[in-house]
Amino acid sequence: MDSAALIPAFRAGDRRALSRLLTYAERGDDAFPALYDELAPGRGHAMRLGITGPPGAGKSTFVSALVTARRAAGERVAVLAIDPTSPFTGGALLGDRIRMQEHVLDAGVFVRSMATRGSLGGLSRASLEASDLLDVFGFPHVVIETVGVGQVEHDIIEAADLVTVVLSPGAGDGVQALKAGLMEIADVFVINKADLPGADQVAIDLREMLALRSQRHGDEIPVVRCSSIDGQGTNEAIDAIDRRWRTLQHDGRLAARRHERSVAQVRRLVEQALRERLFGSDEDLEQSLSSSDLARPYAACDMLLDRFDAQTSHSRVSPTPKRNEPR
Amino acid sequence: MRTDPIRVLVAKPGLDGHDRGAKVVAAALRDRGMEVVYTGLHQTPAQIAEAALQEDVDVVGLSIHSGAHMTLFPEIKRLLDANGMGDVLLVGGGIIPEEDAAQLEAQGFGKLFGPGSRTDEIADYIEAELDRRPAK
Numbered sequence: 001m002d003s004a005a006l007i008p009a010f011r012a013g014d015r016r017a018l019s020r021l022l023t024y025a026e027r028g029d030d031a032f033p034a035l036y037d038e039l040a041p042g043r044g045h046a047m048r049l050g051i052t053g054p055p056g057a058g059k060s061t062f063v064s065a066l067v068t069a070r071r072a073a074g075e076r077v078a079v080l081a082i083d084p085t086s087p088f089t090g091g092a093l094l095g096d097r098i099r100m101q102e103h104v105l106d107a108g109v110f111v112r113s114m115a116t117r118g119s120l121g122g123l124s125r126a127s128l129e130a131s132d133l134l135d136v137f138g139f140p141h142v143v144i145e146t147v148g149v150g151q152v153e154h155d156i157i158e159a160a161d162l163v164t165v166v167l168s169p170g171a172g173d174g175v176q177a178l179k180a181g182l183m184e185i186a187d188v189f190v191i192n193k194a195d196l197p198g199a200d201q202v203a204i205d206l207r208e209m210l211a212l213r214s215q216r217h218g219d220e221i222p223v224v225r226c227s228s229i230d231g232q233g234t235n236e237a238i239d240a241i242d243r244r245w246r247t248l249q250h251d252g253r254l255a256a257r258r259h260e261r262s263v264a265q266v267r268r269l270v271e272q273a274l275r276e277r278l279f280g281s282d283e284d285l286e287q288s289l290s291s292s293d294l295a296r297p298y299a300a301c302d303m304l305l306d307r308f309d310a311q312t313s314h315s316r317v318s319p320t321p322k323r324n325e326p327r
Numbered sequence: 328m329r330t331d332p333i334r335v336l337v338a339k340p341g342l343d344g345h346d347r348g349a350k351v352v353a354a355a356l357r358d359r360g361m362e363v364v365y366t367g368l369h370q371t372p373a374q375i376a377e378a379a380l381q382e383d384v385d386v387v388g389l390s391i392h393s394g395a396h397m398t399l400f401p402e403i404k405r406l407l408d409a410n411g412m413g414d415v416l417l418v419g420g421g422i423i424p425e426e427d428a429a430q431l432e433a434q435g436f437g438k439l440f441g442p443g444s445r446t447d448e449i450a451d452y453i454e455a456e457l458d459r460r461p462a463k
Contacts, residue, residue, distance in 0.1 A: 027331035091357035098367035
């Protein structure tokens with residue numbers, strides 16, 4: 001399918017066009033900025049739910065249970081499942097589909113696996129653009145599942161409207177994972193594997209920590225116990241998520257979050273484009289720097305910036321300037 | 328030359344539960360810098376073709392030990408073609424007699440790797456095949 005045919009096919013509901021556009025987003029294809037800008041004004045209809053939490057907490061299993069419940073209510077769901085890229089080889093094993101097999105042949109469900117490709121905050125570089133595409137395609141629910149995260153990876157708030165943090169008992173002190181970042185981004189907590197011993201203790205610890213937060217925000221963060229493997233507690237979790245969603249909608253925080261997200265997106269695009277324009281590639285940078293430059297890093301920085309100012313390129317983001325362009 | 332990682336779907340069609348080979352190959356391709364989507368056991372041809380479409384992969388790798396390859400493999404190829412995914416490189420491995428392999432290759436399959444194949448050989452083959460193909 002050539003890129004000119006993608007938008008009409010996408011608008012007509014062709015899943016292959018959606019899939020190919022996701023590929024374009026991921027690889028930063030030259031054709032993508034123009035295609036995306038044509039579709040992006042149509043975003044903002046889906047509930048974008050971020051699912052995050054430590055590795056092995058049961059995020060994929062919870063997502064699968066969530067998809068089952070949404071489908072039972074007749075609602076279509078798209079899932080963006082993110083797994084880590086190896087920093088050594090650039091490869092990735094994307095295994096989230098294993099837990100979602102039962103939904104593969106359901107035309108109301110679309111699952112796409114993405115690798116982080118060097119991004120460190122739990123998402124992949126194009127997660128936001130990819131979830132925008134799923135939103136514009138017409139899925140009323142877009143679920144974004146991050147890689148298993150530790151304490152500080154909270155990029156999910158840059159792509160989701162609201163965030164569910166999934167924890168499980170038996171993973172040491174569950175609250176370890178919540179010292180800072182994760183603790184503050186949760187709209188709903190799910191304690192998964194609630195059939196295992198220790199779930200009550202995790203819930204108690206969590207509520208104690210949340211009590212401090214609630215006083216500050218005047219805002220109740222629900223804690224729901226779940227056993228996703230047999231679907232127990234999923235409906236309660238969904239109720240909590242939907243209630244939270246309505247609260248955010250009514251008090252204006254949803255609109256504020258979306259606005260912030262759009263601003264952050266433009267900032268990120270500018271940063272990416274500038275970085276490419278400044279450096280081209282690591283080899284270009286290395287070639288620009290003599291050993292005397294390297295001895296005085298701040299002076300080298302000024303030198304590069306001066307040279308960048310002097311060349312004041314007229315090229316635009318769309319299409320992306322070629323790497324290794326003569327400067 | 329492409330700069331983004333090759334995307335591969337590794338799938339086990341049919342009823343056999345021997346996924347050791349599929350996992351070894353998946354890990355080896357990952358270590359070659361590919362993004363490998365692993366779907367797990369007991370996939371139907373329709374599930375495999377749909378997963379390939381949603382993941383927009385460059386390669387579908389099938390592993391089979393049940394002997395049903397002459398039924399399942401052509402069906403997967405047919406469904407991929409019907410999905411507009413006819414340009415995907417289809418490779419396979421497992422217990423596949425030579426004459427069956429020749430027949431499948433004549434139907435448009437890529438190479439089929441039998442017991443004793445080296446993982447390097449599989450990764451080399453995929454890289455070389457995709458280098459010859461136009462970018463999607």
